[in-house]
Amino acid sequence: MNQKKAYLSLGSNIGDRLHFLKQATNRLNEHGQMTVMNISSVYETAAWGFENQNDFYNMAVEMSTSLSPEALLEVCQSIEIELERVRDIHWGPRTIDIDILWYENVEMDHENLTIPHKYLLERPFVTLPLTEIAPDVSVAGVKVSTVAAHHEKAKEKCLKLNHVINVHT
Numbered sequence: 742m743n744q745k746k747a748y749l750s751l752g753s754n755i756g757d758r759l760h761f762l763k764q765a766t767n768r769l770n771e772h773g774q775m776t777v778m779n780i781s782s783v784y785e786t787a788a789w790g791f792e793n794q795n796d797f798y799n800m801a802v803e804m805s806t807s808l809s810p811e812a813l814l815e816v817c818q819s820i821e822i823e824l825e826r827v828r829d830i831h832w833g834p835r836t837i838d839i840d841i842l843w844y845e846n847v848e849m850d851h852e853n854l855t856i857p858h859k860y861l862l863e864r865p866f867v868t869l870p871l872t873e874i875a876p877d878v879s880v881a882g883v884k885v886s887t888v889a890a891h892h893e894k895a896k897e898k899c900l901k902l903n904h905v906i907n908v909h910t
């Protein structure tokens with residue numbers, strides 16, 4: 742099967758956030774048509790938009806997959822739904838959010854899927870983890886590593902934790 746590289750962003754701000762990141766990573770890796778190849782550090786980030794929310798834990802992973810972008814999105818969304826079942830606040834923040842950031846040789850802007858992700862270069866909680874494992878990924882000629890260097894200096898809270906998730910630990 743033709744294997745493609747893809748980068749995903751994972752975030753959690755409910756309950757045991759490391760547990761949910763680990764669960765999601767394991768489920769991604771257990772899927773028959775993809776393998777987790779590399780994992781960034783975990784970052785602690787102030788929630789965007791709403792106050793009175795826990796800080797997020799965010800990370801990025803590199804996948805090798807034979808799935809199409811659309812099928813990969815379906816797998817990500819089904820893992821979100823599986824892990825969502827244990828949430829304690831019905832309309833509250835999510836236990837896990839999984840976004841496709843980048844997919845090898847694919848640029849698309851469809852109703853349900855935009856690749857590269859619309860906000861790939863906008864948010865420190867995306868660029869800082871991603872630059873650890875994919876500094877050369879670029880959007881419209883702008884490298885992730887360049888933007889991450891700017892984001893590092895920004896005041897917004899995005900703290901690298903001394904923690905990397907391992908698959909199956």
Ligand code: AMP
Nearest residue numbers: 838839840841842853854855856857858
């Ligand atoms: P959110 O709740 O912010 O994760 O947004 C999820 C929605 O964004 C879903 O309806 C997806 O169809 C859509 N979407 C568009 N592009 C992407 C992408 N690159 N990765 C994940 N979801 C995407």
